[in-house]
Amino acid sequence: MSVTIRPRRSALYLPASNLRALEKARTLPCDVVILDLEDAVAPDTKELARAQAVEAVRAGGFGRRELVVRVNGLETPWGADDLRALAGVAPDAVLVPKVSDGGDIAGYQALLADTPGSVRLWAMIETTRSLFRLDEIARMSADTRLSAFVLGTNDLAKEMGATLTTARLPFVGALGLAVAAARAYGLAILDGVFNELEDEAGLVEQCRQGVEFGFDGKTLIHPRQIEPCNAAFSPSGEAVRWAETILAAFDLPENAGKGAIRVEGRMVERLHLVAARRTLAIRDAIAE
Numbered sequence: 001m002s003v004t005i006r007p008r009r010s011a012l013y014l015p016a017s018n019l020r021a022l023e024k025a026r027t028l029p030c031d032v033v034i035l036d037l038e039d040a041v042a043p044d045t046k047e048l049a050r051a052q053a054v055e056a057v058r059a060g061g062f063g064r065r066e067l068v069v070r071v072n073g074l075e076t077p078w079g080a081d082d083l084r085a086l087a088g089v090a091p092d093a094v095l096v097p098k099v100s101d102g103g104d105i106a107g108y109q110a111l112l113a114d115t116p117g118s119v120r121l122w123a124m125i126e127t128t129r130s131l132f133r134l135d136e137i138a139r140m141s142a143d144t145r146l147s148a149f150v151l152g153t154n155d156l157a158k159e160m161g162a163t164l165t166t167a168r169l170p171f172v173g174a175l176g177l178a179v180a181a182a183r184a185y186g187l188a189i190l191d192g193v194f195n196e197l198e199d200e201a202g203l204v205e206q207c208r209q210g211v212e213f214g215f216d217g218k219t220l221i222h223p224r225q226i227e228p229c230n231a232a233f234s235p236s237g238e239a240v241r242w243a244e245t246i247l248a249a250f251d252l253p254e255n256a257g258k259g260a261i262r263v264e265g266r267m268v269e270r271l272h273l274v275a276a277r278r279t280l281a282i283r284d285a286i287a288e
Contacts, residue, residue, distance in 0.1 A: 005278070005281040005282060005285055006031075006066065006285050007031040007217070007233075007234075007282060007285050007286045008031050008032055008066065008188055008190060008216045008217040009031050009216070009217040009218075009229055009230045009232075009233035009234060009286075010029075010030040010031050010032065010217055010218065010220055010225070010226045010229040010230050010233070011030065011031065011032035011033075011034055011066075011068070011150075011190050011217055011218070011219045011220065012025070012028065012030040012032070012033055012034065012219075012220045012221075012222075012223065012225075012226060013034045013036045013040060013070070013193070013219060013220065013221055014033060014034065014035060014036060014040075015036050015040035015041050015049065016035040016036055016037055016041065016049035016050070016052050016053035016056070016069075017040075017041045017042070017045040017048055017049035017052065019052055022035065022052060022053075022056045024223070025062065025065075026061045026062055026063070026065075028065075028223055028226060029226055029227065029230065030065060030220070030223075030226045030230075031065060031066060031217065031230070032065065032066040032067075032068060032190075032217070033062055033065050033066070033067050033068065034068045034069070034070050034095060034219070035053040035056060035057075035067070035068070035069045035070070035091075036049075036070045037049050037050055037053060037069065037070060037071050037072055037078070037082055038070050038071065038072050038073070038097055039097075046072070046078045047078075050078070050081065050082055050085050051085075053069050054085050054086065054088070054089055057069065057086075057089040057090070057091045058089050064288065066092045066093070067091045067092050068091055068092060068093045068094070068095050068122060069082075069086060069091045069093075069094055069095065070094075070095040070096075070097065070124075071083060071086070071094060071095070071096060071097070072097070073096070073097045073098045074107065074108075074111075075098075080111065083108070083111045083112060083115075084111075086115060086119075087112075087114040087115045090115070090116040090118055090119055091119060092118075092119070092120060093119060093120040093121065093122045093147070093148065094108075094112065094115070094119060094120075094121055094122065095122040095123075095124065095150060096108050096121065096122070096123055096124065097124045097126065097152070098124060098126060098127055098155075099123040099124055099125065099126075099127070099130055099137060100127045100129040100130045100133065101129065101130070101133045101136060101137065102133070102136045102137055102139065102140045104123075104137075105121070105123060105137060105140040105144055105146055106140065106144070108121060109121065109140075109143075109144040109145060109146075112145060119145065120145050120146075120147040120148065121144060121145035121146045121147065122146075122147065122148040122149070122150055123137060123146060123148070123149055123150070124150050124151075124152045124155075125137075125149050125150065125151050125152060125178050126151070126152025126153075126154075126155035126156055127155065127156070127159060128156065128159045128160060131156075131174050131177070131178075134177055134178055134180075134181035135181050135184070137149075137181070138181040138182060138184060138185040138187055139185060141185045141186065141187055142185070146187070147187060147188060148182075148187055148188040148189065148190065149178055149181070149182045149187055149188070149189040149190070150189075150190045150192075150219060151175065151178060151189070151190065151191055151192040151219075152192060153168070153171060153191075153192030153193065154192065154193065154195070156171065156174065156192075157170075157171075164195070166194075166196075166199075166202040166205055166206055167209075168206070168209070175191075175213050176213060179213050179214045179215060183214070188216050189214075189215055189216055190215060190216060190217050190218060190219050191206075191210040191213070191215040191217070191218040191219065192218075192219060193218075193219050193220060193221050194206050194207075194218070194220075194221075194225065195221070197221070197222050197224070197225075200228060203225055203228050203229070204228050204232065206218075207228060207229055207232035207233065208232060210232070210233070211232055211233060215233075216233070217229065217233045218232075218233070234282075234283075234286055235279045235280075235282055235283050239279055240279065240280065240283055242276070243275075243276035243277075243279040243280050243283075244276075244280065245263060245264065246263060246268055246272055246273055246276040247273070247276055247277070247280070249261055249263045249268065250270075250273050
């Protein structure tokens with residue numbers, strides 16, 4: 001499965017138990033809205049959150065925003081009912097937590113059998129076991145609805161006993177391998193959340209790090225984080241100019257059939273042409 005080119009710069013978690021938040025989500029400039037039935041919802045409001053999420057999906061009104069519902073795990077009293085409830089509606093994707101191996105994906109795939117075929121499956125990468133099975137999990141995309149990874153860095157930090165700082169040094173290897181596994185099988189991939197709501201400079205720095213790793217965007221926990229995240233994960237003016245320059249150079253008759261050419265003093269190969277086309281496609285998708 002290949003990734004649909006669409007902006008996923010900012011993915012905002014909103015508790016589905018909060019009806020006011022669900023209404024506000026229809027007006028926010030995020031690319032993805034994640035209606036959360038899991039971590040952001042207290043046990044005594046799980047059923048209310050499920051009902052409100054189903055009604056929000058049915059009512060629509062989210063425009064071009066990608067609409068995702070994060071369900072509870074199957075090991076909880078609510079997970080199976082969450083999936084059954086979503087069978088009658090069609091969010092863009094169902095985000096499932098605590099995935100540790102390919103068998104977990106197969107289990108969710110089976111339980112989504114009655115859900116409309118357009119609904120994709122997104123998987124949280126947030127257990128220490130999953131880090132050693134990234135290839136196995138990503139490979140399941142060939143025969144299932146799986147189309148995206150979402151990093152759960154808070155849960156990883158908890159399981160590892162590691163400290164989650166802005167630089168995230170204990171997680172550098174895991175982040176890089178997760179991106180590599182996603183790209184190997186054509187999956188989208190979103191970075192984990194930044195917890196410090198008052199530290200905009202830290203958010204900007206962590207977004208910059210996420211861009212360097214190759215993430216498509218970042219998950220967020222507050223609307224104030226949307227604009228810095230959108231700015232970081234949008235192709236810069238220079239990136240767009242360079243992409244257009246590469247396309248123009250390869251379009252020249254004298255470069256037809258060449259595998260590598262010289263552009264503005266740099267060696268450019270056809271792999272850079274593929275990247276340039278992706279940059280411009282993302283630019284165009286954002287503009288829409």
